[in-house]
Amino acid sequence: MQRWKAILFNVSLVFNCLLLFLVVFESRLAVPVWLQIAGRMHPLVLHFPLVLIVVYALAVLFLPPHKTPTEITYANAVSFVLLIAAFTAVTTSLMGLFLSKEEGYDADALLWHKWGGIAIAWFTLGWYAFYQKIQTRKIVTVGTSFFALLLIIVTGHLGAGVTHGETFLTAPLQKLQKETPVAIEDAEVFTHMVKPILEAKCISCHNNNKAKGELVMQSEELLLKGGKNGKLWDTTVADLGLLLQRIHLPMEQKKHMPPKGKPQLTDEEIAILTYWIRKGADFKLRVAQLPVGDSLQLIAARLFSSSATPVYNFEEADVALIAKLNTVNRIVSKEAEGSPALAVNFFNSSLFKSEQLKELEKIKKQIVAIDLAKMPVQDADLQFISECENLRRLNLSFTNITGNGLLQLKKLKFLRSLSLAGTNISSAQLELLRSFPELKTVYVWNTKITGNDLEQLRQKLKSIDFITGYKGDTTILKLTPPVLLNEETFLTGDPVPLKLKHYIQGAVIRYTTDGSEPDSLQSAIFKGTEQINSNTFIRAKAYKSGWISSDIFETRFYKSTYKPDTIVYISKPNEKYKDESGKTLFDLQKGERNFQLGNWIAFRENRMECLLPFSKPVQLESVTLSTLVDVGSYIMPPQLVEVWGGNDAKNLKLLGRLKPEQPVKLMPVTMKGFECKFPATTVKYIKLIATPVGKLPAWHPGKGDKGWIFVDELLLN
Structure with missing residues (x-):
């Protein structure tokens, strides 16, 4: 036994010297493949020294003074546990050093964990070398044991931070403190559905401390x-890109x-x-933006609570x-697609x-929302409103009601929201x-x-909950943007x-049509008599x-005077x-902002080139491409638009050319029309050419890749 102890001690001493040497010259250390395999065994063996050190520390705390032969034999056996712990501690530290030289680990994050491992290796060997002297004084024994346990806890915590993130240990407490129920009306798909998945299943290997594959997933950017290996997703390919490719690979x-x-x-x-x-x-x-019945919306309905998830038991009104x-x-209009509820x-x-209220008699059962803001509604009109038995939301802001007929609305057993802003209602009437x-x-x-x-x-x-607004004191509220009530934006x-x-009484709407930002002095005031014809x-x-x-509220109207007989995609x-x-x-x-839902024509590998024939000559002076711009999905404005025309398909002349302005940073998804104007020309054929961006700019995550063009409509004149 003594011979084996001597051999094991000397090997441990040599390994500790080697460890110190390698750390000092770590910047020049190149780990061969066979040692990389040994390094990857670090997580497999690191528990051995930890357990043995804890066992020894607890044993010596309760070890009796060894006077009898039996007690001496017991003490020698326990000391052998410490020697094995010293050997496995230095072996584990060497493996950890080799593992740290692989890609994906942040040197700063590893620093204290690395030195903690070295400290455990050297401390354990020294503890064994002087264990007999240490055992002679109880206070030294207790102090040494507790210091060893503290060293293990700190180093282990630092290691967990490298592997799982800095807050790994306290994450359950933080989650308990921060997690509050999210109503489905307030939920965001990424923040409340996607991000928790990434945090639970991905970020442990893809964080600022441990970036496997140079991938960090801790922010949107x-x-x-x-x-x-490239970007995580590509919505233009069938399998949606790298992230889902890796998830769907066989486990082996x-x-x-x-x-x-x-x-x-x-x-x-998934x-x-x-x-x-x-x-x-x-x-x-x-989540509230998702269509009713959408797959994500159905999942969200199971995940989140709802402050108002109505279940309607009435039939749809006649279309x-x-x-x-x-x-x-x-x-x-329908409150949501597939719902019988009306607004x-x-x-x-x-x-x-x-009388316009009474005309709603045949659909009063289906009405769940009525907006009468700024209408000359009287108390007598509340009689009909009270008969809309399924009404949930009622807006009477800035109407002529006095509150005397308010009690009639008590019959509305589902009414959840009532706006009385700008009325002559009194506090006594509100008590009703x-x-x-x-x-x-x-x-x-x-x-x-x-x-x-x-x-009171x-x-x-x-x-x-009584909601108040601006009352002339120090509280200043922000107006909501104007609302567009036009249902169609294509003019034919x-x-x-x-x-x-x-909806705020006294609010003035100012607008522009030249792309500039409306201001409070020079821009035109909306009067309600404006007409759109182009x-x-x-x-x-x-x-x-x-x-x-x-x-700012933005919207586009498109005019289309002519329609070709057909379209030929060259x-x-x-x-x-x-x-x-x-x-x-x-x-x-x-088309939808989500281009996966269809109604889009797309080009990437080659330019868009199509011929538009007419049965008889037409006079044209503009062609507009209605497009999608989704920079994050590589969908950019065309690099160049050209319109050719004439009466002979084989002999066309250039009518107009347009170079759309390109984005200079990532931006929200938007739909944009690009109008190419030219002198009025009588033509029987039009050829349209739109060239995609050949190489995405340096600031783009996909720099150097080809851009897409997505078009949902061509509008002539």
């Missing part, structure tokens, strides 16, 4: 950047992610990532009847009459709301109700009225004294985004 393959032995993604988590990427990987996409009830002053919006006060069964939110800004009145109301009606015939609205880019803002002006579109019907570019149907 770094996710877009990707790693040494080396490149499968997460690696074998680590927690794997569930089917639902579905969330797939659907999110397929929708364009929008970091700002909210023809709904269409008939839509007038120049009133819009009746009613009135927007022109000068045309409003009480105590008996409203489901009422949760009441808007009372710009009323004569004082601050003291509101405080809040004490008496604790289940209702007579001029159409521009329908803009704002390609028009509307930018509008709301202004009101004492309020912060709104963000160069073929991408196979995945081709014109199956031959009518996609002239069906006056806008």
Whole structure:
């Protein structure tokens, strides 16, 4: 036994000297392949010295003074445990040093963990060398044992931080402190559905401390950047790119992610990532923006609570009847696709009459929302409104109601939101709301109700949230952007009225049509009489004294006078985004921002080149491409647009050329029209050429790659 102890001690001493030598000259250290394999055994053996040191520390704390032969034999056996711990500690440290030389580890993050491992190796060997002297004094024994345990805990924690992130140890406590239920109305797809998956299954290997494959997944910018193997997703390919490729690889393959032995993604988590990427990987996409019945929306419905998830038990109203009830002053529309619920919006006060409410008699069961803001509504009109038994939201802001008929609304057992801003309602009348069964939110800004009145109301009606706005004190609120009520943005015939609205009384809408930002002095004031009869880019803002002006609202109207007999693609579109019907570019149907949903024609490998023949000559002076710009998905504006025309398909002349402005940074997804104008020319054939960006710029995550062009409509004149 003594001979083996001597051999093991000397080997441990040599290994510790080697460890110190390698650390001193670490910058020149090149690890051969066979030692890399040994280095990767570091996680396999690191538990041996830790367990043995803990066992020895606990044993010596309770080891009796060794006087009898039995006690001496016991002490020698225990000391052999410490010697084995010293040998395995230095072996583990050497393996860890070899492993640290591989790619993907941050040297700064490894620094203290590395020196902690070296300290354990040297301390354990010294502890064994002097263990007999240490055992003679109980206080030294206790101090040495506790120091060893502390060294193990600190070094182990630093190692876990390298592998799993700095907050790995305290993550459950942080999650417990921060995690609050998210209502489905407030949930964001990336923040609340995608990011938790990445944090649980990916970031342990792809963080600032340990960037496997040079990939860090701790921010939106770094996710877009990707790693040494390229970007993480590509919505233009069938398998959606690298991330999902690796996830779907067989478990046995080396490149499968997460690696074998680590927690794997569930089917639902894979579905969330797939659907999110397929929708364009929008970091700002909210669950509330998803269509009813959408796959992500259905998953979200299971994951999140809802502050108001109505289940309607009534039938849909007749479609023809709904269409008939839509007038120049009133819009009746479905609350959501596939839902029987209807919302009613009135927007022109000068045309409003009480009879227009009574005309809704046949659909009153289906109405869940009525917006009467700024209409000359009287208390008597509340009688009909109270008969809309399924009403959830009612906007009576800046109407003529006095509050005397408010109690009639008590019959609305589902009413949750009531806006009384800008009315003559009194605090005493608001106390009647105590008996409203489901009422949760009441808007009372710009009323004569004082601050003291509101405080008393809040004490008496604790289940209702009273929302106040600007009252002339130090509180300044920001206006919401104007709302567009036009349903169609393609113009094919007579001029159409521009329908803009704002719900705050006294708010002035100013707008521009030249692309400039509206200001409060020079820009035109929206009067409600404006007509749109051509390609028009509307930018509008709301202004009101004492309020912060709104963000800019933007919309585009497109005019299309002529339609060709057919379209001949001289160069073929991408196979995945081709014109199956031959009518996609002239069906006056806008594509979705999520281009995976169809109605887009796309080009990448070759330029867009198509011929448009007409049965008889037409006079043209402009051609507009309605396009998608999704910089993160490599979808850029065309690099060059050319329009050729003439009466002979084989002898066309250049009519106009346009070089669209290119983005200079990542930006939100937008739809944009590019109009190529030229002198009025009579033609029988038009040839359109649009050239994609050949190489994406240096600032782009996919720099050097080819760009895409996505077109959903061609508009002539």
